[in-house]
Amino acid sequence: MAQPLNLSRMWKDMLDLCNLKPTEHVAVLTRVGAPSSYAKNAVWAAEAAAASVTYLEVPDPSSLPPTALAAIAKSDLLIDLAFSHDQRVFKTLKDGLRVLVALEPPEILARMFPTQEDRRRCLAAKHRLGYANTMHVVSDAGTDFTVSLGDFASKCQYGFADEPGRWDQWPGAFVTTYPNDGSANGTVVLDRGDMLFPMKNYLHGQVCLTVKDGFITNIEGGLDADFLKDVFESYNDPNVYAISHLGWGLSANGRWNSLGFYDKAGTEGQDGRAFYGNFLFSTGPNTSAGGTRATPCHIDIPMRNCSVFLDNQAIVLKGEIMPDDQRVPMPTTLAAE
Ligand SMILES: [Fe+2]
Incomplete structure (x- = not known):
């Protein structure tokens, strides 16, 4: 019998793969009015790793407001659940920011779970x-x-x-x-x-x-x-x-x-x-x-x-x-x- 998907476990394992450390800061980005169903899983998994977390809901992920950009700039890992194409985020990569985008449905995240x-x-x-x-x-x-x-x-x-x-x-x-x-x-x-x-x-x-x-x-x-x-x-x-x-x-x-x-x-x-x-x-x-x-x-x-x-x-x-x-x-x- 197929095992039910364990999203909490998958997110924990994913943040382990992302080398998230307890001293690090995580920003979780999602969209106002249509928040990702993964937002809670991402926040909980990051908090469980003892990282500090900022949760951001924005109206337009590709034109981020200054407050969101400032929070992302202070972060070590951005979990992007809104698929931002804001070029200022890509520029922040040069400062060491890590960005993980997750958009696919749970069964695809599970079947293609990276190794x-x-x-x-x-x-x-x-x-x-x-x-x-x-x-x-x-x-x-x-x-x-x-x-x-x-x-x-x-x-x-x-x-x-x-x-x-x-x-x-x-x-x-x-x-x-x-x-x-x-x-x-x-x-x-x-x-x-x-x-x-x-x-x-x-x-x-x-x-x-x-x-x-x-x-x-x-x-x-x-x-x-x-x-x-x-x-x-x-x-x-x-x-x-x-x-x-x-x-x-x-x-x-x-x-x-x-x-x-x-x-x-x-x-x-x-x-x-x-x-x-x-x-x-x-x-x-x-x-x-x-x-x-x-x-x-x-x-x-x-x-x-x-x-x-x-x-x-x-x-x-x-x-x-x-x-x-x-x-x-x-x-x-x-x-x-
Ligand atoms: Fe392409």
Whole structure:
């Protein structure tokens, strides 16, 4: 029989992973009028760890009032249950603030609960991506796409904020970087079952994207292509067609099928972004990596069954992760067969 979820225990274990110390200060951020159901769990778990806690309810998480910013600036750990995009919070990371975002429903938090092993594998992927000069992606659907790398740092999410300056999200396990400006070229064929975020849709057919010198220049296909074209055109902004971050999913317990079990308000999409061996393609800005290309339209597109090569080394082959230090270890019973 399935065990009931123990949210109190999960939050205690999460704050242990975040290295919360009794001498530290925690801010818990949520939204006025729609507070997260995790607010009490987060406050109780932090108080149980003997940390001091400030509880913040704000009307607009992406434009925080001065009092909230001051409280966050004095904190060691921000538990962000409102998904703040206030740039002043990101600047506070430089002072050592740790930020943990938690938005997904309890069963996803539990199924994808991060581990130190996830951290180890994600950091190995980040390290490998960090010294790559080229990425080449192919698929049986027709993708044949190359970028140059090296101008932007690699990053990863592993699901907890354990070190000063770390921003992370519970759950998540994937690695990303940004292509050098203007270097992306080739064809990307989005296939049936690939996903669009933030739309939270599965594609039902193929969409062929032609990419020249960093930008999508042509979009062909059926209804899904019409939809994407219409989204892009609605912004009247050439930067929406740029290639944004690229990477791959590393979560042992993320599920491609998860979107089929939730309505659109029920999940934020970490399963889709993190499921094991996906190629995470995206479009739009590169400002979060220090680039200058700003645009409000950012689409994450996890793709299945792709092969990703870094400097001709196979990192993902048809959705299977290859490097030993990034792979999920096979259960010994299966390994012996
Ligand atoms: Fe993204």
